Amino acid sequence: MPTHLRMSPRNLVSLRNLLVLLMAALFGIGVSSASARKSAAHSHTRLRAIAHAFVNATLPGEGLLPIDEDDHPTEGQKYEVKLAHPHTDEVIDVVYRIGDVYIPEAIDKLSDFLRDSHNQEVSRFDPRTFDVLHTVLAKLGRPDGIVDILSGYRSEETNDMLRESRTTNAAKYSQHIQGRAIDIRVPGVPATLVRDAALSLGAGGVGYYPQSQFVHVDVGPVRQWTFARHASRRHLRRSRRA
Numbered sequence: 001m002p003t004h005l006r007m008s009p010r011n012l013v014s015l016r017n018l019l020v021l022l023m024a025a026l027f028g029i030g031v032s033s034a035s036a037r038k039s040a041a042h043s044h045t046r047l048r049a050i051a052h053a054f055v056n057a058t059l060p061g062e063g064l065l066p067i068d069e070d071d072h073p074t075e076g077q078k079y080e081v082k083l084a085h086p087h088t089d090e091v092i093d094v095v096y097r098i099g100d101v102y103i104p105e106a107i108d109k110l111s112d113f114l115r116d117s118h119n120q121e122v123s124r125f126d127p128r129t130f131d132v133l134h135t136v137l138a139k140l141g142r143p144d145g146i147v148d149i150l151s152g153y154r155s156e157e158t159n160d161m162l163r164e165s166r167t168t169n170a171a172k173y174s175q176h177i178q179g180r181a182i183d184i185r186v187p188g189v190p191a192t193l194v195r196d197a198a199l200s201l202g203a204g205g206v207g208y209y210p211q212s213q214f215v216h217v218d219v220g221p222v223r224q225w226t227f228a229r230h231a232s233r234r235h236l237r238r239s240r241r242a
C-alpha cells in the first residue's frame, strides 16, 4: 500500500468512530447510553461534509468526541484554550482536544464557564467553536494568549431580554442560543485584527462591534457584519444576524 494511504492506528480509531456515527446518522440509532449529552456533537458529525466545504485548511480538522469517554488518546497534538471573564477575573485554562479527539470533560468545563451569565443556565458548546478561538490566537501570533469572554451561551429567555433592550443586535435565532457563538476580545490586540484573523478562517460568522471593541465568532453559516448603533438602516439590516 502506498505510504500516503497507510492508516495509522489513530486514523483507524477515527475511521471506526466516523463509521459508527455515520451508521447512527443513517439509521437513526443511538450511539451510546450517554448519547443525550453528546447528541449535539454527533449531529455535527453528520454535517462533516458540509463543514468541510467552509472550514479553511488553516483550521485543524474536525475532532470527534470519544465513544468511550474514558478512552482518551494520550498522544497527538494538544489543543489548549485560556478564557477569562474580564468582570470577575474567573479564568479557565484547559486542553480540550488531543489530536482529532475532543475531551468531553474539558468541553463540559468550558461549557460551564460559558454559561448564561443572567440565569446560570448551561448548554453544551459546539467544540468547533474552541478550534476557531485556538486558530485565531495562533494567527495573531499568540498561541498561549488569553481570550476575554463577553458573551457565551444565551438561553432563549436572556436572548429575548437582550432583543427587547435593543442594546445589541441579538438575532431571534442567535448562534449564542445554539451554544456555538462567543463574543471576544484579545487583550492587547485591536478588535480589527481579531476580526481579520477570524475572517481569514472562513469558518462561520464574524461580527465586528467597533463601538464596544469586540468580535463575535461562531461556527454557524459563513457570513460577516459590522454593528454600529448609529449605522445606516441598510447597514443595520445586514447586521441583524448575531
Ligand SMILES: [Zn+2]
Residues within 6 Å of the ligand: 151, 176, 181, 182, 183, 216, 217, 242
Ligand atoms: Zn455574539
